[in-house]
Amino acid sequence: MKKYDYVLVGAGLFSGVFAYQAVQKGRTCLVVEKRDHLGGNIYCENIEGINVHKYGAHIFHTSDQRVWDFVNSLAPCNRYTNSPIANYKGEIYNMPFNMNTFNKLWGVRTPAEAEEMLTQQRKDAPETPSNLEEQAIRLVGRDIYEKLIKGYTEKQWGRDCRDLPSFIIKRLPVRFTYDNNYFNDRYQGIPEGGYNVLIDKLFAGCDVELGVDYLKNRSYYDSLGDTVIYTGMIDAFYEYCFGRLEYRSLRFETEVLEEKNYQGVAVVNYTDRETPYTRIIEHKHFEYGTQEKTVITKEYPADWTYGMEPYYPVNDEKNQALYRQYAEKAGQEDRVIFGGRLGEYKYYDMDKVIASALALSDRVLS
Numbered sequence: 278m279k280k281y282d283y284v285l286v287g288a289g290l291f292s293g294v295f296a297y298q299a300v301q302k303g304r305t306c307l308v309v310e311k312r313d314h315l316g317g318n319i320y321c322e323n324i325e326g327i328n329v330h331k332y333g334a335h336i337f338h339t340s341d342q343r344v345w346d347f348v349n350s351l352a353p354c355n356r357y358t359n360s361p362i363a364n365y366k367g368e369i370y371n372m373p374f375n376m377n378t379f380n381k382l383w384g385v386r387t388p389a390e391a392e393e394m395l396t397q398q399r400k401d402a403p404e405t406p407s408n409l410e411e412q413a414i415r416l417v418g419r420d421i422y423e424k425l426i427k428g429y430t431e432k433q434w435g436r437d438c439r440d441l442p443s444f445i446i447k448r449l450p451v452r453f454t455y456d457n458n459y460f461n462d463r464y465q466g467i468p469e470g471g472y473n474v475l476i477d478k479l480f481a482g483c484d485v486e487l488g489v490d491y492l493k494n495r496s497y498y499d500s501l502g503d504t505v506i507y508t509g510m511i512d513a514f515y516e517y518c519f520g521r522l523e524y525r526s527l528r529f530e531t532e533v534l535e536e537k538n539y540q541g542v543a544v545v546n547y548t549d550r551e552t553p554y555t556r557i558i559e560h561k562h563f564e565y566g567t568q569e570k571t572v573i574t575k576e577y578p579a580d581w582t583y584g585m586e587p588y589y590p591v592n593d594e595k596n597q598a599l600y601r602q603y604a605e606k607a608g609q610e611d612r613v614i615f616g617g618r619l620g621e622y623k624y625y626d627m628d629k630v631i632a633s634a635l636a637l638s639d640r641v642l643s
């Protein structure tokens with residue numbers, strides 16, 4: 278006799294949304310998570326009364342009404358609006374590239390003046406770009422490329438922009454309005470009290486085992502439930518039988534500072550090549566914190582090797598082809614459903630993960 282309807286492997290957002298829906302429908306769930314906490318990559322650690330985004334800054338944004346209503350019904354969001362700035366050798370520019378950026382760069386005041394300047398600047402690149410540098414200059418001109426793209430991109434990829442292929446940058450949005458709001462989505466915000474408020478509500482009513490690697494004892498956990506929802510790495514599930522999928526990673530350095538307000542904004546991108554990190558996050562600004570101290574995190578790009586935290590899938594042809602082999606095998610399972618960013622080897626924003634888990638719930642729980 279199985280004890281649970283569902284055994285959920287991993288306690289990230291995908292599992293959480295599915296578990297919540299399942300419990301609402303009277304199903305029983307066991308959650309096994311190898312970390313020592315729930316929430317996957319949206320988990321926050323409380324330091325000095327500040328919710329620190331332990332696995333990188335997470336800003337919830339969506340245009341999906343159902344997803345927005347779902348999250349807000351459990352954890353109402355504040356009015357945080359992401360307006361990051363760029364620091365290039367001490368010069369400060371607004372992002373995304375908009376009239377404020379153009380005004381600071383060139384002194385232009387009207388959209389027509391800015392468009393004319395950009396047209397001039399774009400002429401510096403050949404019509405058919407042969408590398409990322411030429412592509413970026415074709416899209417936004419030399420000044421923006423030199424000050425706001427070049428160093429940042431080179432740090433991210435660990436290579437010179439002239440040695441990177443042009444297809445990496447397909448589009449670089451420019452806005453001819455004085456609008457520093459980074460996202461175009463209809464809604465954005467941070468759950469009041471932090472993401473852990475949402476996480477705790479999502480997993481309420483489930484049995485949870487933390488610090489457990491499902492793959493080390495899978496026949497036991499399989500025997501406990503009718504269906505397994507697996508949100509770990511898909512290649513690990515199949516013991517890397519076709520080879521290992523690749524990821525990009527990040528390294529975080531977090532410090533507590535004896536001051537109230539370090540940088541005046543949550544996100545600052547460092548766009549020169551010399552500064553070794555790409556961003557500094559000051560976490561209290563996500564929730565308008567008034568604490569006496571502040572906590573900042575420096576983000577360093579890192580090559581991924583086996584055993585490191587797999588943050589971003591590398592969606593190039595080689596890895597996609599490998600993933601398709603695993604996905605085909607996964608499609609033949611009748612008791613295991615794969616979901617989430619590792620289970621589907623896909624970069625998913627939070628709203629897309631939530632939508633995908635809601636769609637699965639609609640399909641299998643009705």
Ligand SMILES: Cc1cc2nc3c(=O)[nH]c(=O)nc-3n(C[C@H](O)[C@H](O)[C@H](O)COP(=O)(O)OP(=O)(O)OC[C@H]3O[C@@H](n4cnc5c(N)ncnc54)[C@H](O)[C@@H]3O)c2cc1C
Nearest residue numbers: 287289290291311317318333335336491509617618626627
């Ligand atoms: C650096 C970074 C910044 C991001 N910023 C944003 C943002 O600003 N806005 C946004 O919308 N999205 C952002 N995202 C995306 C967001 O993190 C994801 O959409 C979301 O966390 C995915 O949830 P998930 O459940 O699929 O995966 P995860 O959160 O990774 O959860 C999977 C869980 O499974 C566990 N697990 C894996 N294998 C096993 C095993 N064998 N046994 C037991 N447990 C296992 C893992 O430990 C993990 O806890 C960001 C992602 C990253 C990497």
